Amino acid sequence: MLTIKDLSRRFGAAAALDVFSLSVPEGEVACLVGPSGCGKSTLLRLVAGLDRPDAGSIAIGGETISEPGWALEPHKRRLNMVFQDYALWPHMRVRNIIGYGLNRLPAPERMEKVDRLLELMQIADLADRLPSQISGGQQQRVAIARALATDPDVLLFDEPLSSLDVQLRLEMRREFGSLFKALGKTVLYVTHDPLEACAFADTLVVMSAGRIEQMGRPEALFAAPRSAWIATLAGYDTRLDGTVVSRAEHEIRVRLGDQALSVRPPTAPVSEGDSIRLMVNPGRLRLVDADGHQDNALCGTVMQELFEGNGWRVAIDLGGQHLSVMHPSRIGLGQRARVLVSESSVIAFEADARV
Numbered sequence: 001m002l003t004i005k006d007l008s009r010r011f012g013a014a015a016a017l018d019v020f021s022l023s024v025p026e027g028e029v030a031c032l033v034g035p036s037g038c039g040k041s042t043l044l045r046l047v048a049g050l051d052r053p054d055a056g057s058i059a060i061g062g063e064t065i066s067e068p069g070w071a072l073e074p075h076k077r078r079l080n081m082v083f084q085d086y087a088l089w090p091h092m093r094v095r096n097i098i099g100y101g102l103n104r105l106p107a108p109e110r111m112e113k114v115d116r117l118l119e120l121m122q123i124a125d126l127a128d129r130l131p132s133q134i135s136g137g138q139q140q141r142v143a144i145a146r147a148l149a150t151d152p153d154v155l156l157f158d159e160p161l162s163s164l165d166v167q168l169r170l171e172m173r174r175e176f177g178s179l180f181k182a183l184g185k186t187v188l189y190v191t192h193d194p195l196e197a198c199a200f201a202d203t204l205v206v207m208s209a210g211r212i213e214q215m216g217r218p219e220a221l222f223a224a225p226r227s228a229w230i231a232t233l234a235g236y237d238t239r240l241d242g243t244v245v246s247r248a249e250h251e252i253r254v255r256l257g258d259q260a261l262s263v264r265p266p267t268a269p270v271s272e273g274d275s276i277r278l279m280v281n282p283g284r285l286r287l288v289d290a291d292g293h294q295d296n297a298l299c300g301t302v303m304q305e306l307f308e309g310n311g312w313r314v315a316i317d318l319g320g321q322h323l324s325v326m327h328p329s330r331i332g333l334g335q336r337a338r339v340l341v342s343e344s345s346v347i348a349f350e351a352d353a354r355v
């Protein structure tokens with residue numbers, strides 16, 4: 001169990017971490033996501049002991065490793081960190097890099113342990129190469145094997161896949177899922193990619209300005225995003241700004257230019273005349289007959305069509321604002337289009353919600 005309690009770190013007047021608390025149960029994976037500058041790396045550095053907090057405490061397995069006025073030295077903490085740039089020593093062979101932290105073990109034991117890690121990470125055939133003689137993905141495997149060698153209780157990952165190409169990232173993402181399960185280590189993992197996090201996170205922790213904005217199981221969090229930024233992660237990446245024209249208990253009517261739409265009300269209270277921000281999921285919208293009459297549809301002109309691999313992202317000009325729709329084929333630039341906006345395709349937030 002990793003327990004972070006009321007941790008704060010200020011740089012000048014700004015708080016990089018602001019009374020931050022988080023518990024990661026033993027053997028579970030917590031993924032930290034959040035916009036640039038929200039404090040993810042600061043948190044990892046404090047847990048690793050590379051920086052000192054201004055307040056708060058950190059414990060691993062009930063044993064305090066940092067508290068006000070005292071911090072255990074980094075190398076004595078039962079944790080290891082895997083960095084984005086791998087940080088492998090260029091002059092050392094893979095086998096020696098992995099075994100570096102095991103120099104207190106007798107040679108045969110050390111070799112046996114290194115062999116086991118080489119097998120686990122499927123890099124046994126690379127044992128005698130230098131980092132410059134292996135690929136980026138293979139270097140990342142070496143970095144993970146090195147981090148596992150000293151059998152730490154906690155593993156910290158700082159965007160470990162972001163330097164890899166898309167294909168390899170997808171492959172490693174799948175592998176991480178089974179690796180984390182097999183290892184049973186407590187993991188704190190920072191990533192920019194929410195889909196990466198969803199592949200293996202027990203808990204997704206969304207940070208904003210040094211605090212937790214929302215946390216939970218990925219499915220639960222994406223089913224009910226509490227902020228426009230989190231809605232974007234969940235695929236609601238198109239923004240429409242409008243005005244509330246009427247409200248009932250379970251529905252509000254929103255004016256968008258000269259059109260209107262009924263949606264579920266936001267959690268924050270709103271009244272007639274208030275501005276409102278709608279986050280729309282293009283994958284959940286449907287194009288219907290442009291000349292037909294359909295309740296809760298928006299009309300406009302196709303202004304852009306982008307192929308995104310699994311279909312076309314069609315941008316429709318609603319008269320100033322743009323609505324994107326995923327569609328299996330092109331519609332044609334300048335064509336009229338009518339988009340059915342179902343209840344599940346849109347989430348309403350307060351007008352100044354950060355995206």
Ligand SMILES: Nc1ncnc2c1ncn2[C@@H]1O[C@H](COP(=O)(O)OP(=O)(O)OP(=O)(O)O)[C@@H](O)[C@H]1O
Nearest residue numbers: 011014015016034035036037038039040041042043
């Ligand atoms: N050594 C430092 N001196 C001054 N300010 C710092 C220092 N380290 C971090 N900060 C500030 O603290 C805040 C949090 O930074 P941090 O690196 O933790 O963010 P992050 O979420 O990891 O961002 P990114 O996703 O871009 O890596 C930022 O505003 C950053 O500018």
